[in-house]
Amino acid sequence: MQGGGMEIFMADQLKDIAMRIASLRDICDLSLEEVANQMEISTEEYEEYEEGKKDFSISFLCKLADIFGVDVLDLMSGDSPTLSMCSVVKKGEGYRVKRNSRYNYKHLAFTFRNKMAEPFMVTVDPTDEPPVMNTHKGQEFDYVVSGKMQFFIGDISYVLEAGDSVYFDSSLPHAEIAIGDKPTKFIAVVIKP
Numbered sequence: 382m383q384g385g386g387m388e389i390f391m392a393d394q395l396k397d398i399a400m401r402i403a404s405l406r407d408i409c410d411l412s413l414e415e416v417a418n419q420m421e422i423s424t425e426e427y428e429e430y431e432e433g434k435k436d437f438s439i440s441f442l443c444k445l446a447d448i449f450g451v452d453v454l455d456l457m458s459g460d461s462p463t464l465s466m467c468s469v470v471k472k473g474e475g476y477r478v479k480r481n482s483r484y485n486y487k488h489l490a491f492t493f494r495n496k497m498a499e500p501f502m503v504t505v506d507p508t509d510e511p512p513v514m515n516t517h518k519g520q521e522f523d524y525v526v527s528g529k530m531q532f533f534i535g536d537i538s539y540v541l542e543a544g545d546s547v548y549f550d551s552s553l554p555h556a557e558i559a560i561g562d563k564p565t566k567f568i569a570v571v572i573k574p
Contacts, residue, residue, distance in 0.1 A: 399433035442516030468493035512556035521551040528565030
């Protein structure tokens with residue numbers, strides 16, 4: 382899809398995720414305030430997420446999945462994976478999640494239940510916009526597959542190229558931006574605490 386079609390797809394996906402989050406909160410018998418406090422955001426901001434008015438980062442969804450005791454894919458897709466022995470994803474495949482114009486995620490273990498880590502193939506498109514810092518509990522390992530990127534953590538940054546990797550405390554503010562005029566691809570493994 383291109384142009385307006387992609388925006389409609391993303392808006393529909395956003396509304397679907399918002400509906401699942403609101404339903405899971407009700408099932409868990411948690412108030413808006415309780416979840417907002419656990420997410421360390423205001424109740425008003427959390428309510429915007431549940432209403433589909435605010436876009437989700439992967440780190441936000443990982444935090445919510447932990448609170449609700451579900452797999453992050455349950456929030457993203459509504460599917461409930463059942464495999465617990467192995468998950469095979471063929472080249473170029475994976476559960477696609479395009480959360481904004483900068484990052485495109487493919488979940489690389491989307492059929493595996495009760496994962497201790499969340500592996501993604503991430504494509505970062507070049508942009509002139511400043512990096513948007515994210516945080517989430519646990520640790521993360523990023524391995525650059527192609528391209529060149531600037532990795533930001535706290536007040537410092539590193540330039541990483543194909544073959545380079547970084548392992549870090551993901552509770553610290555972090556972000557990645559592509560350097561040059563081509564997208565950067567990297568494998569991100571989010572390790573739960």
